[in-house]
Amino acid sequence: MGAKLGGGGGSRYTVEQNSEINVTPFVDIMLVLLIIFMVSAPMATVSIKLDLPPAIPNPVQVEQKEPVFISIQGPDDIYIGPNKTSLATLPGDLTAALASANPTEERVLVRGDADIEYNDFMSVLNVLQDNGFFKVGLINEDIE
Numbered sequence: 001m002g003a004k005l006g007g008g009g010g011s012r013y014t015v016e017q018n019s020e021i022n023v024t025p026f027v028d029i030m031l032v033l034l035i036i037f038m039v040s041a042p043m044a045t046v047s048i049k050l051d052l053p054p055a056i057p058n059p060v061q062v063e064q065k066e067p068v069f070i071s072i073q074g075p076d077d078i079y080i081g082p083n084k085t086s087l088a089t090l091p092g093d094l095t096a097a098l099a100s101a102n103p104t105e106e107r108v109l110v111r112g113d114a115d116i117e118y119n120d121f122m123s124v125l126n127v128l129q130d131n132g133f134f135k136v137g138l139i140n141e142d143i144e
Contacts, residue, residue: 065106068097069139070128072112075120087123091131104132111139 070090071079078085085093095103108128112121128136 067107067109067137068094070094070108070110070124072110072116072121072124074113074116078124087127090124090127091133094128094133105135107135107137108133109137109139111141114141 069081073079076086078087078090080090080093080097083093083097094108098106098108100106110121110124110128112124125136
């Protein structure tokens with residue numbers, strides 16, 4: 001806080017409060033910061049030489065098989081594609097539908113109707129997991 005010691009027509013010894021902002025220290029600090037940033041900016045743009053391998057095109061992609069869908073419409077309404085199955089025959093029917101040398105490595109997509117119970121849905125997932133089908137995806141459909 002500053003004090004004003006003269007002028008203004010008052011008594012010679014009156015001391016008033018100075019309400020003006022002293023911007024000189026502020027300008028000094030800003031100039032110092034400007035110089036620091038000007039000196040350090042070129043150092044931040046140092047490039048590093050990298051030896052990257054040449055770009056090669058992707059090999060011809062093998063056409064992926066369509067995934068097998070398991071639809072759960074009720075406790076006893078389980079379908080593998082268009083074919084109806086049950087919990088007891090689900091692993092065998094799924095293996096036949098996949099038609100692969102290693103059916104447990106194939107992806108299987110499971111979708112359930114909005115009105116089925118959680119227990120019915122989880123019983124299908126548990127049967128799949130117990131039989132080694134771990135690549136299972138869940139399908140969600142929007143309900144309007």
